[in-house]
Amino acid sequence: MVHAPVLIVVTLLLAAFIVPLLYRKLPVAQVVFLLGIVISSIFSIRMAFLVLREGTLTYYLGGWLPPYGIEVVADAFGAYASLVLALISLPISYFVVFAPKEVNTPARYMALILLLMAAMQGMVLAGDLFNLFVFIEICSLSAIAIIAVKGTRDSIEASFRYLVLSALGSGGILFAIALIFMITGHLNMGYVRESLAVTASLYPLNILTALAFIFVGFSVKAAIFPLHVWLPEAHSNAPTASSALLSGLVVKAYLVAFIRIMYMVIGTELFVALPLRPILLILAACAMLVGSTFAIVQNNIKRMLAYSTVAQMGYIVLGLGLFSQRALEGSILHILNHAITKSLLFLAAGVIIKQTGTNRLSDLKGMGRKMPFTFAAFTVGSLSMVGIPGFAGFVSKLYLALGALDIGQIIFAALILVSSLLNATYYFPIVVNAFFGQTEATHQGSDPRKSVMAPLAVFALAVVFMGLFPSVVMPLVRQAAGLLQP
Amino acid sequence: MTDMVLETVARIIIPFIQLFGAYVLMHGHLTPGGGFSGGTIIGASLILYSMVFRFSPRKHRIEHDTSLLFEAGGAILYILMGLLGILFSKSFLTNRGIFPLGVPGELISGGMIVVITLGIGMKVAGTVITLFQELLEGGGEHHGHN
Numbered sequence: 001m002v003h004a005p006v007l008i009v010v011t012l013l014l015a016a017f018i019v020p021l022l023y024r025k026l027p028v029a030q031v032v033f034l035l036g037i038v039i040s041s042i043f044s045i046r047m048a049f050l051v052l053r054e055g056t057l058t059y060y061l062g063g064w065l066p067p068y069g070i071e072v073v074a075d076a077f078g079a080y081a082s083l084v085l086a087l088i089s090l091p092i093s094y095f096v097v098f099a100p101k102e103v104n105t106p107a108r109y110m111a112l113i114l115l116l117m118a119a120m121q122g123m124v125l126a127g128d129l130f131n132l133f134v135f136i137e138i139c140s141l142s143a144i145a146i147i148a149v150k151g152t153r154d155s156i157e158a159s160f161r162y163l164v165l166s167a168l169g170s171g172g173i174l175f176a177i178a179l180i181f182m183i184t185g186h187l188n189m190g191y192v193r194e195s196l197a198v199t200a201s202l203y204p205l206n207i208l209t210a211l212a213f214i215f216v217g218f219s220v221k222a223a224i225f226p227l228h229v230w231l232p233e234a235h236s237n238a239p240t241a242s243s244a245l246l247s248g249l250v251v252k253a254y255l256v257a258f259i260r261i262m263y264m265v266i267g268t269e270l271f272v273a274l275p276l277r278p279i280l281l282i283l284a285a286c287a288m289l290v291g292s293t294f295a296i297v298q299n300n301i302k303r304m305l306a307y308s309t310v311a312q313m314g315y316i317v318l319g320l321g322l323f324s325q326r327a328l329e330g331s332i333l334h335i336l337n338h339a340i341t342k343s344l345l346f347l348a349a350g351v352i353i354k355q356t357g358t359n360r361l362s363d364l365k366g367m368g369r370k371m372p373f374t375f376a377a378f379t380v381g382s383l384s385m386v387g388i389p390g391f392a393g394f395v396s397k398l399y400l401a402l403g404a405l406d407i408g409q410i411i412f413a414a415l416i417l418v419s420s421l422l423n424a425t426y427y428f429p430i431v432v433n434a435f436f437g438q439t440e441a442t443h444q445g446s447d448p449r450k451s452v453m454a455p456l457a458v459f460a461l462a463v464v465f466m467g468l469f470p471s472v473v474m475p476l477v478r479q480a481a482g483l484l485q486p
Numbered sequence: 487m488t489d490m491v492l493e494t495v496a497r498i499i500i501p502f503i504q505l506f507g508a509y510v511l512m513h514g515h516l517t518p519g520g521g522f523s524g525g526t527i528i529g530a531s532l533i534l535y536s537m538v539f540r541f542s543p544r545k546h547r548i549e550h551d552t553s554l555l556f557e558a559g560g561a562i563l564y565i566l567m568g569l570l571g572i573l574f575s576k577s578f579l580t581n582r583g584i585f586p587l588g589v590p591g592e593l594i595s596g597g598m599i600v601v602i603t604l605g606i607g608m609k610v611a612g613t614v615i616t617l618f619q620e621l622l623e624g625g626g627e628h629h630g631h632n
Contacts, residue, residue, distance in 0.1 A: 010565060013565060017562050017565070062580050
């Protein structure tokens with residue numbers, strides 16, 4: 001029996017409970033923290049290889065079989081999402097340990113990050129709806145806590161707003177799960193799927209209501225366009241590592257859970273029968289345009305990046321709505337590419353703010369010459385966001401555009417182009433001004449020490465690598481996209 | 487400031503509350519209740535204790551570490567119990583075949599469920615008292631726990 005699926009979560013949980021005990025011996029706590037993340041990532045990588053070779057892995061907790069026992073399912077999509085979470089979390093946790101402290105309670109902060117990682121891994125691997133909900137709740141609470149832990153007035157206000165909206169979303173999801181349980185009598189995803197094939201037509205109203213609540217609940221959590229209002233404040237007022245985690249991983253983990261419910265539990269037949277695709281497409285289009293437009297007018301670097309996340313989530317949702325094989329592949333690939341790129345950008349922005357003491361874009365003129373490596377990393381991220389060939393973002397956008405053309409939706413291919421142009425209008429001026437703008441020397445600043453730069457370098461290399469050799473992950477992405485297709 | 491009536495009543499009542507909490511905890515696999523309810527009852531008795539006999543800051547500090555230990559220890563106990571299953575080359579959280587199951591209905595039966603309930607009870611009691619103390623201190627940031 002392969003224990004990897006359950007050990008991924010258990011390792012993180014165990015570390016999460018050991019770390020706060022060691023708050024007096026911070027170096028030991030940091031070692032435990034890194035060990036937890038690394039070991040769990042090793043399990044995750046091993047699981048991805050196994051799934052690629054042997055197909056879906058299932059694990060029954062306590063040896064109890066479904067429908068009554070708790071099942072952990074690592075299909076290609078879950079394994080891919082788990083791999084993304086693991087790979088992105090490694091450099092970020094290195095940053096948490098070695099970057100200058102932004103929080104007063106580092107041991108608690110590390111414990112919260114471990115808890116958050118455990119919840120996200122559980123969310124993408126859970127095989128039944130109730131455990132999925134439990135992990136969603138853990139994820140929400142720890143995500144809120146890693147914003148509030150900064151302790152400033154703004155961050156507490158932002159996290160409180162996030163808490164209220166997120167709780168509404170959780171309520172919606174729980175209600176939807178109850179409705180589904182009411183019809184089917186099962187919580188196990190596979191059994192619900194089988195049962196829905198028969199019962200969905202008998203109780204159309206219940207299914208419709210459940211779908212609406214799931215959609216709205218996850219829209220809030222994954223910041224899908226009109227319900228993204230909490231995101232810019234929350235992501236920009238968090239500590240640097242939290243911002244990277246939240247923007248890079250947390251919203252995507254929710255989206256993965258949403259996709260799993262929509263495509264694998266509700267099923268594509270129902271999905272197509274309802275007007276859900278047009279809704280997804282329209283919301284995605286709005287997100288791409290509105291998110292970018294709002295990003296243009298920001299003068300706070302982290303707020304700009306946060307609005308950019310709203311736009312980028314639009315890309316992923318667009319691929320889901322287009323529903324062609326290549327668009328789905330683009331969406332799934334964009335989950336990874338955006339996670340790498342946005343983590344890079346947020347870490348770079350955090351370093352810039354820390355070193356210069358300003359978060360205003362207008363103050364960064366000429367700073368690129370003072371801190372060349374940090375801004376070089378930021379430039380790599382920007383190029384990937386805009387979608388310049390040779391960088392990660394280009395590949396997934398290309399797949400999305402080709403997917404749109406495959407089913408004759410030229411307008412969405414055009415939309416991707418327009419949105420990329422909008423991206424260019426807010427990313428490139430920063431880079432150009434930083435390197436070629438006149439130095440007014442209002443702010444001091446220099447590159448931080450090497451140990452702080454290392455995660456940035458790793459992410460920057462990963463962006464270029466994914467841009468040049470996307471074929472490394474494509475087998476898993478194809479398999480995942482194949483699962484979502486009917 | 488102390489109050490004789492409060493102190494006397496608390497002295498009499500706290501042992502009974504804790505005994506009842508322990509009863510609910512130990513009978514988790516037999517009767518309604520279990521780790522969460524038992525833990526909350528014990529935690530409530532500790533809150534009552536700390537409200538009636540106010541702590542000096544020095545004592546308070548020790549108390550905080552203890553509740554942290556209970557909180558984390560309970561969860562770690564649960565996870566270790568689960569990992570035993572893997573150690574015996576069965577699946578995570580396996581009960582049958584590793585722990586003696588005993589006669590159904592007796593106090594010592596149900597294998598690891600008793601231990602797990604105990605772990606949950608520890609965790610919940612620790613969490614309840616930690617929450618109370620955090621509220622008392624008002625955030626705890628300036629106290630510098632970490």
